[in-house]
Amino acid sequence: MKAEEVVNEIITSDLIDRIPKRRKVGRKGYNLELRLKLLVYAFLKGIHSNRALVLHLQNNPQILTALGFKSCPGRRTIDRWKKSIDEELHAIITLLGDKYIELNNPEWSIYDSTPIKDEQDEDGKIGYNSEGMFKGFKLHLAVDKLGIPLRAEFTTANTHDCKVADKLLVCTKKSCADAGYDSKDLKKSDRIISKQTNNCP
Secondary structure, eight states: OOHHHHHHHHOOHHHHHHSOOSSOOEETTEEHHHHHHHHHHHHHHTOOOHHHHHHHHHHOHHHHHHHTOSSOOOHHHHHHHHHHSHHHHHHHHHHHHHHHHHHHOOSEEEEEEEEEEOSSOTTOEEEEETTEEEEEEEEEEEEOTTOOEEEEEEEETTSOHHHHHHHHOOOOSEEEEOGGGOOHHHHHHHHHHHTTGGGOO
C-alpha cells in the first residue's frame, strides 16, 4: 500500500475527533485533516525537510490530488503548520502507535534519533551526532524491529536524546537503545513501564 493510501485510510474525521485540540485550526482549503494528512505522509516517507517535501510534491502532483489538495502549499506554509499543530500531529502519531501495538503486540521497542540538517531554518540549533557538528533538528523515534514508528518527538539539534526518551517509552517485552539514552531517570521510567508489560495488549 502506498503512503498516501495509508494516510487516507487512517486519518479520518473520526480519528480527528479523538485528538485534543487547542483551538480551531485551519482555513478554507487547508483544514486540520488536510494538514495532518500531508505531515503524516511526509513522516511515513521520511521527508523531514520542508524544501524536500515541496519539491517531492511538485514532482508528484498525483499525491497532492490523492491527499485532497487542489494546489501545492509552499515551504513557509508547511513550516507554519508544523509549528501550529505540533501537538495534534504528536497525538495522531501516538494514537497510531497505540493501535499498531494493540493489533501486533511487538516484542521489541528500539530507540534512536535521526539528525535533520537544515542550515537555513532560523529555528535550527547546533547539535552533534556520530558524524560531528550540524545545524538543524532531531527526530527521536521508538520503532519496532520492522522499523514501524510507535512514538516520535521532534526537537532542535541541541536536545540530548535522554531528555525526551521518557516520552518515547512504550510497553514492550524487550527494548534497546544506544548510549545516548543511558540515564538513571530513563532506567527508572523503563522499569515502571516494564512492570506494566503483563497489561500490554
